[in-house]
Amino acid sequence: MRAVDIIIKKRDGLVLSRAEIEFFVQGYAAGRIPDYQASAWAMAVLLKGMDEQETTDLTLAIAGSGEVLDLSGVVDLAVDKHSTGGVGDKTTLVVEPVVAACGLPVGKMSGRGLGFSGGTLDKMESIPGFRTNLSTDEFLDHLRRIGVVLTGQTADLAPADGKLYALRDVTGTVPSMPLIASSVMSKKIAGGAQAILLDVKIGLGAFMDTVAEGRLLAERMVAIGRLSDRCVIALLSDMNQPLGIAVGNALEVKEAIDTLHGGGPADFHEHCLEVAARLLLLGKTAVSLEDGRRQALAVLEDGRAWDKFRTLVAAQAGDVAYIDDPSRLPSAPIVEEVPAQRSGWLAQVHARIIGETAVELGAGRASKEDPIDHGVGILVHHKVGELVEAGQTLFTIYARSQPEASSARLRLEQSLAWSTEPVPPLPLFYGIVE
Secondary structure, X not given: OOHHHHHHHHHOOOOOOHHHHHHHHHHHHXXXXXXXXXXXXXXXXXXXXXXXXXXXXXXXXXXXOOOOOOHHHOOOOOEEEXXXXXXOOOHXXXXXXXXXXXXXXXXXXXXXXXXXXXXXXXXXXXXXXXXXXXXXXXXXXXXXXXXXXXXXXXXXXXXXXXXXXHHHHOOOOOOOHHHHHHHHHHHHHXXXXXXXXXXXXXXXXXXXXXXXXXXXXXXXXXXXXXXXXOEEXXXXXXXXXXXXXXXXXXXXXHHHHHHHOOOOOHHHHHHHHHHHHHHXXXXXXXXXXXXXXXXXXXXXXXXXXXXXXXXXXXXXXXOOHHHHOHHHOXXXXXXXXXXXXXXXXXXXXXXXXXXXXXXXXXXXXXXXXXXXXXXXXXXXXOOOOOEEOOXXXXXXEEEOOHHHHHHHHHHHHOOEEEEOOOOOOOOOEEEEEO
């Protein structure tokens, strides 16, 4: 069997066998298949697609490229959540400690930024010392002792996905539905969670543009979960505009901290409550969705969620002084406000343009070797449907230099569409796939 034959077969739109998929995945993970062939294969998958069986075989092959954890001997039931990628989506930083504070263990492997979407690990590394490279033994120990863990993929867990994840980011193959589905579900299967909530983003700032595409992706991932004996549900959530206000690593950590103290933007706060409530219901800690919301809100209000976040940061060697005083977190030297030049209702706040602008400022990567600047980013002060008066601040830009701030300002102004008539606000969610 040869890698080039498998590339050609998929290029021509033919169905790959389980053996061919396993050969390619194992060869790439082991270094026998080089990046350039993996890039060609990923592009062929993007253009020609995969059917449900191929996607399932790909998922299991990626999970099987390393160790698959069995958490049943560590906790009675562990839950996990995963977002398909969004702009300003720092939900994990709030939901994970909320759910863990309610007594339901959360063991999560997260990723780095992909394209214009931010990565949870990049955000958490804004906190000096925070380790995202826990070993498998450390992952299990933290889950057992404190009921919460947030780490990257170890060399032992889904190593093929770690390589493919970075490759997709720089080869234009991020939007491929089979690659998204297999990447998400392989991590979940390898990580050992028995119950999984998928947050499938839909809209201008997501990899799925329409509700129909998002539902198709959700259905495929739920089906993979079912075939893998996992309990999986998927929320279909809006990503036409950024979630919350902050876009950029340290800025998003600050917003998550504010939310864990009972504040935070209204849309982000509500999104976190909904996701946490459904996880608590999925994990049998809540008897109903309403009960889950009550529990989640209680631990936010009485400080238990914040205490769990501090415990998480300290356990993974992060300096809690920086989260106790978020002003110590990284910040860019140039801070510039962008005022509205007109009055009117906002008809569009284009999430993708804002995400791409944040990447250009240094909050993301143009190539997989690029460093992240944790201090740069954007605050987006208004939502679709809001009436804005001339002179009100639309954006606050955090940049490394004045030329970069000026360039960002021009791009951000292009992200807005205005209306002279009232515009309805965007929904937070479009539905659920169970």
